[in-house]
Amino acid sequence: CHYIPYPENKFFQGREDVLDVMKERLIDSRTVGDGILAFALWGPPGQGKTQTALRFAHEYRHDFPYIFWVTADREEKLLQGFQDCAVAAGQRSAASDVRAAAEAFKTFLTSLADRWLLIFDNAVSPHLIIDWWPIMSKTGAILITARKQEFETTNVANGGLELQKLPIDAGIDMILEQIPAHAGKRDADARVEAQKIVERVSGLPLGIQAAIGLINQSGFTLKQYNRNYTDGRTFLKDTSKDHSHRNFAPYPRGLYETLTDTIQYIDDNSRMLLEIFSLLDPDHIQDHILEAAAKNKTLQGLDYIKRSDRCLKVLANGLIARNSDEGGQRLHSYHMHRLLQECVKINAKDQSFQETFEQAVLVVYTALGTSGFEAALKTAPQRFKEYLPHVQVLHDFYQTRSSDDPSSAPAATLHFIRLIRKSASLCYKRGQFTIGLTLLTTAQDILGIDPSQSQLPGKWSAKVLEAMRLHHQHACIYSEIGDFELSLSHWQAAKKHYEELTAAGQTGPTDADIESYLGGIGNSLNGLGRNKEAIANYLEAFKHAPVNDITSPYEVNICRTRWADGQLEEAASRLCELIELRKEAKGEDDTDSFVMGHMLYVLGNVRISQNQLNEAYSIHKRALKNWRVTYGDEHHKTGDAWHKKGWHEARLRNFDVANRADLLKALHVYQSGSDRQFRDGEVARTSFKLAEVLEELGDHSEAAKYRKQADELRRSRTGKAYTPNPSESDYEELVSLWAR
Template sequence: MEQESLVQDSLPISSPFGATAGSTAGSFEIVPAIAALEITRRDPKLPCYSFGTKRKMEYFCGRQDVLQKMDECLLPSPNKLESEGGEQLQSFAICGLGGMGKTELAVEFAYTRKEYFEAIFWLGADNVQVLASNFANIAQQLGLEDGPQDLVASRDIVNGWLSKPMRKVVEPDIPENQVHWLIIFDNVDNLDVLYDYWPTTGRGSVLITSRDPLAKHNHLLENGQDLSPLTSTESETLMQHLTHVKADPPQREALAAILERLDGLPIVIDQMSSTFRDLRLSYIDFLRLYNEEGIVRLQTMQNFSATSDKVGSLVTLWSLKRLSIRTKELLWVISLLDPDEIPEETFFYKKGHIALSNYPKTLRDYLQARAELLSSSLIKHDAEQQKISLHRLTQETARAIMDEKQLFQAFQTAIQLVIEAWPFQSMREHHWIARFPKCETIFPSILRLKSRAEEFIRDGRDYALNIGLAKLLNDTGWYMYERGVPEELKTFAELSLKIGEQLQARGGDEEVLRTVRESHSYVGIACAESHESTLHMFHIQKWLDVLLERESTPGVPVLDYELGYAYNEIGVAYGFQNKVEEAAQAFLRSIEIFQGLSDYEETMLGWPTPNLGFMYWLQGKLEDAEHVFTEILDIHVAAWGVDDTTSFKTGKILYGMGNVLHDMGRFDESFNFHRRCLQQYKKTLGLRHERTGDICHRLAGHYIRQGAYKEAE
């Protein structure tokens, strides 16, 4: 609060009351602390069905009693709307052990009841960051947004529509204009992650799957069901269908004995049926192998304690031990990545050496290994989206059979593969949005590597001490910053810094030093967003100090792009502390360094020059500020045109120019610049980004001045 009052005291009389500072990772600007205005929503594109990689099973057996209960709870009907007041959110939880068939039951419901809903969305919910990204995508799928935007803003748009799902925005809110929708949150192991994504007023149906039996008693949910194992009749029907062998009277006794051991777990029946088909067995032969140790590890299944967990684990273990070494090493890597959907391009490595010596390195080897995994039902392949998915129980078992050396090599290989696939962005390209779609597909797997690295560090194992992983974490954190989730930048960069500092203590090379510098810069930028001004200054100053220690020749510091960028950021840090003069000097030094580079391009000034303009504005040097903003705007227009969609920095320049002209009393010119700024922000940031809200507030003031109260509203 003390800092905020200092900032306000320094503002010109005509500055917006309650102004605050904000970092760009590269920018300092004064913005009004006013919530974003509501934006009129578009009509949704209907019908809209998004099932991700989930496909309906060719054959679904059993669970008719549960499906009937789900129908009663989730399907819309006029009678239900009248009796419950027409606004009730309907919900249902499917609970049970991993491998019990929760997800398959939800898929069956969604596909077979599709006619009752005009919009269905399938969302993996075992990780809040992935859920945030996938939930935000609903806005694009419905046509409420044109492209990837700020995640929080997109979430609010989606929740707004779900709470009041109108087919036509301009038409009355009557039943004929209301849309019935269904959302499925799959694998909700922690219901806390759903609070920000739970519709507030109803109008639709929510189905969740969870291992936690308490999920159905949560206050968010109305109804639920614990899944029991399949009955003996259902198990028999399912296995005969999957094996393509009907049990005649002599075979029935053997089949019954097999199913008794399989305990009615659908995933186990599916895997065992695959083995049955591969070996061209009869039920009597299969039972003999089962009982007489005819297959490696098969005999261990006789020692289980009748718990479903043990059975499922052992059957999967048996399947894994049959794999070729090449296929096994591929599965080890898959077990460390996201189970729901891994882009297949992730598995192709083109740089030669890889930690796992037998990992499939050619397309032919990969396809053969994939075929072996598919034949054992260990993975699923979405040919249309070119993605791999698998059951979490399979992942857990694959990890369990690795010894320490194998786990280390598999983790290093997974890091190498993801680094190869990830579209890194250089410091000069910060705030360019072209890479977002590809990042989005790989991001869930990086989250898995991050969690595994944190676990290794806690256990004191050196598996995570990989400078490539540290660089990947930095760049992934920056991607999340670009998507409007700055708090994630801090968690990624802090882990990267921890890895880098440990490597540095062991005598790290220049790559390690460079990565540590980058981590300090990112942690500092993230602290700016959370208003931790002391930590912000500490990390940015640390970054700058290390850069200044470099020498091109004795006594001559290295002058490069990174140093110019660092001076820009230290200027932002000074601005946060209300040290306006020091900030202006830092921005001038940044400009000087950029202009002295051998590969200097005028667009490099897009970082410090607008920030310098804002400092002049704060000091009341309006003519100097106008000159600075005009100069950098001309540079941007020359590089990217008047309608720049490359970076939001053009919008920031337009915003600053509008502020300056406003304080000069040139209100019509100011209005035009602010209006252009809003248009540019819409193209690069989206309608609901914080910066868009700031400029909407400014424009509202212009309309009020003009007496255009309807436009202001």
Template sequence: MSDASTDRSEVRFPCHLMPFGRNRSFFGRKKELTDIENALCPARPEEGPEEYSLLRTFAITGAGGMGKSQLATEFVCNNKSLFDAVFWVHADEQSKLSEDFSSIALALGLVGQDSPEATDHVLTRERVKMWLAHPLKGQSTKNRRDSRRDSNEEGPLASWLLVYDGADRPELLNVFWPLGGSGSILITSRDPLPWTASLDLKPFSPEDGAGFLLKTTKRGASKEDEEDAITISKRLGGLPLALTQMARFITNSNLTFSDFIRAYNEREKKEAMFKFQVDGPNAQANYGHNLASVWALENLREGKALLDVISMLDPDSIPEHILTSFADTVNLKEYPKSIKAYSVARTELIQSSIVGGNARTQTLFIHRLVQDVARLRMSRSQYRETFDAAVRLISSVWPYQPFTWRHSISRWSKCADLYPHIIRLRELSKPFSPDPDNVAGDFEYAKLLMDAGCMPQVLAPRAGGRNVISEQEVDAVLAELHHNRGCIATETNCPKDALRHHGIFNTMMLKEFEGRPPGIDWRLGISWNQLGTAKMINELWEEGEDCFRRAILAMHKVDNFKQVWISLPVVNLGQAYWLTNRCEKALIILTEGLSYRQAHFGMDDKESFITGRFFHAIGNVKATQGHMEESLDFHRKALLHYKNTLGNNHHRTADICIKVAEHCIRKDQIDTALTLLDQALRAYGDREAYKPEKARAHFKRAKTLRLLGRKDEAEDELQTSWKLYQEIRPKDTRPVRDLIDDDFDKTVVFWSR
């Protein structure tokens, strides 16, 4: 290296390389600033840094959005006069570290501005490290080389501060770490593990968060504003980025604090708030993050499913045995089923500061807003699957007792540890309603709530001031149990049981909602729809129609009503019209209902099986009207939709296989018809509940075999269908030869016809 290529004029000190200036909205953190100053600032700066022989290092750790970079910036701005040189380095990627070290080398005159050395990142990195180890002040490169030959000619040493910002992968710093010297190093990182001296940055207190919010929004300090600001601060968990983002959202949307609190309770508006971009004069200091991106949850490789389940639990103390004891029973893709897989997932979450851990108590904790963002990223079906997984994990370790005298105190302590998580699940169950296709999940949740609800007098004083399960909530669970029992009876062809349980469910909902609007609660509308299905399977056609109409009217009163919310009562009402020979009326309501679903979910809707029910019903109406090719088209769509949403072995898929098989028989595609009927029988299996459906399938299979000339097999099938029919309709004494398709169709539930 020639002297000409590197000699530069004497560097002017102070030399401060900062990518941004002071944040005028910075608030509080006085104790934290004092702790950093005590760790990094020379106690006697007038004596010069040469009095200190060791590097002073300090790390600010914490989750994303906690304000680590903002605190580091404030420290630098307050204390930069104590240092001859201040260098801010972006440490989240190796390429950024290399670029910033090259900029430092240029600023210190360690390489020439336009020299080839300036583009050699390895060379500039090593020269900066050498300078930091021996920071001679006020000499060119040539003089520095000469000074090494004669230590007596060395000049004064420069004091320096180096900030590694965003060092979430500490291993990247290894080759960029100074070789020695007496400077100060400040690190910001989400990883709390590798630092010897550090500060774990906590959220604002409710009062400090409120003060920050009032300052940022420039609102008056009226008593109402102060109280609302404290409420918002608590709801946001004191997270500085959240408070910053919501303050900008409030200002840009011209909301009052009370307006914001109301809007924050709605999922759709909350999602928009979380995606709102923080901008303004300090946007660069915030790295352009918002709450939907700052934790980079989409980058998780091993811990995503674990985080999703954790987002359903109480955030303050999550016993790890909940997450591991019965992990193999969780039906959630990518959830860690072994201790080894759990350890890998847990480590990723902790090193990202997404969750924290206490090794002594073997518990985890997480910020509520991280949970909120994790849940908002889920689709409706993912939300329910994750909720069910959390219920399964809690229920598996909950100490249920036999139905005896329950006065033993032996389980109280264990119940008290789990109780906050049940309260949390109760709160998070509000976005969805009982699901006829998830009776097992609904039942397990209801069972857990029922058992926990028997212990409020025991758990209340142990719940740390939390709300306990009230008598009204136990009533709600009882209503849900009747709903679930009714759904089971409906699905298993028990019409009288279905009518009894859905009748009780509907009566309880009428009592609960008497004289008050439903708000966001769907249960009254659901109860009318379910009672309608019970009436229909008991062949009370007019009463069933009336229930479906009442369901539609009740749903229209729900806040922020959407047409797709009434899909089930609409398709049920359409089928009721079809069954009573009002095909034109049926076609109008079914076509309109289908169009709303396709507009909302798209033409390739896989949100649930309900669109398939519309295809099925319209196909039936078209067949009755004599439009057989159109009927076949809709029935084929229903078959494809059921296969894509429910799978090949669901009873609804089997039902539509039979409808398509009828078309194949009509079109003389007998082999295809036989294949579809065989598929239907495999799906029904040996389950007693589907006896009517199996009788119908065997009867149609006998007809198909007869068309193929396989008379003996056809006779066997006919006798099988006759035996099943006699078990279903023992009072019908007609011989099997007198029975027709319509007789068997009438034995199955109306939506399966």
């Protein structure tokens, strides 16, 4: 299995000495019993590190039965890359929880008996790389490309080298092979002219490639290009020495000027599209982003959107490149060098770049689209993978400019707020709560405490409506992680904005909104143990919903609250009624919605309280079956159902089943999911139960290990309230009512 997202570069030149060193380190030096072999290729941007790693992967692919490639400039992209590798290797599906799939892929690498190569491209944090290092493997090799030398130290790869500028002869060959008039010919004069270009850009392959694109696009001869490029400018005579542009300090001036020339030579429409691309994730700029923009009323009239096919052809001359798979099959996306993105931003004027920022936001917002919750849950994995990287780049650009140089910061817009909110919703559905809260905090900071006083352009009603929806999304995340005090405050704030808007006669808010806010308040009150208040809010919510709404989670939640309040008959009766209604509508094996799983799970808990244990066992197994389909195997709710099944098996004294089939699966879900930092209570509870089961199986050492883990987590969560010799009920108190 070779998962290499780029085809072999047929115009690659030079680097034979570097490739030999990499081969010696990663292939030739392996002996029996070696651990992972690693090598870091580091140096300034534009030197060709990625292309050299790509050349190595393709040239020595027969030495590695398994090759995998991931981009490592962000943790989210590294995890997504690991999931893509897991899918390619047949270990997980694309719908899997990202972190759980990444953990599975790491385990898969460790288990391989054959040689494998893992490439971390564009790494920025040694700690991030080390966290995902399959340290127990005896057959693996890791290749890292990075800017920093620290990646070659003993703390990381323990070996590597700095990639120097491309040798002049290799740079000359790179130019002549890609210009049709000179390809395959021996022309001494052409080599002299090509050498001038190589020297001017300090031998950086990115600068050479940009010059090639400009030459082919303009139709210049090499001599004409050099004359045109140097006229009216003062160039440094000694190009072997690094110099810097005052606004582009990290990079050689020749490269900056070459890229700037290339940008300025393209037409206005192509430049505008390039500026849009400079604000997106550089690795995967999808075709369908532009296709969606062409259908948007605001964007479709813009020339660079109407002529995007032509603009893309212009940009493909050395500025962007279409992504391809390892077999050379063209994919529906482009990539752009990060260095070029920075150059584009520096060349753009602040005033015009405000327009670029607004349109980039609208392009991504339009592509992200809208859908109902159930549909969104099913499409969330793909949409999260495709669009969150773009949103993070836009978010970081806004934040960096706002803090470093407020005078050049783009002004936020309502569309930017909406894009952040919709992206946070995707994070919520994928269990990426920390990222979601970061995005929401930025949006809420922009709107301020009182959105009606915000300086953000737009109508009062639009700003208040957006504040309402931001509080809604905040509340959803805080409810999911069990912070019910915060979720309650956000639900109440959302309800307040709803009342402001309806009192003013605005049509934006809907019955579905107020149902959500009243139901959400009920959920938070339930989580805080204020059950009678919760029931009252649920009943108010039902006034804004259809009768017998079998899709409503609040119909289930009021039953959970009644169970917690000791109203067992009322809870059981309503749940049985709802389950029967769903059975009539969806069939016996209803896996159409996770709501059915919640109905079954809560009913099973009610039956336990009614001492109808065998029926509870059967019902909980049905809940597990539903959630494995609707939520997936890595979701924490599925983990809850595995724990509950393990509890039943232990009760029935099926200790081996409880240990191997159920409790360990629950523990794996809690510890490997994207939301694992919020699952300490669940881990403690399941570890305690597992320790009891292992004691029954006579495995006292393993039992002691899990009991210690449970006790340490319980101590950290309870603080001064900690008491020794806990019971099972003490551990149940560590999790929210919804996880019991």
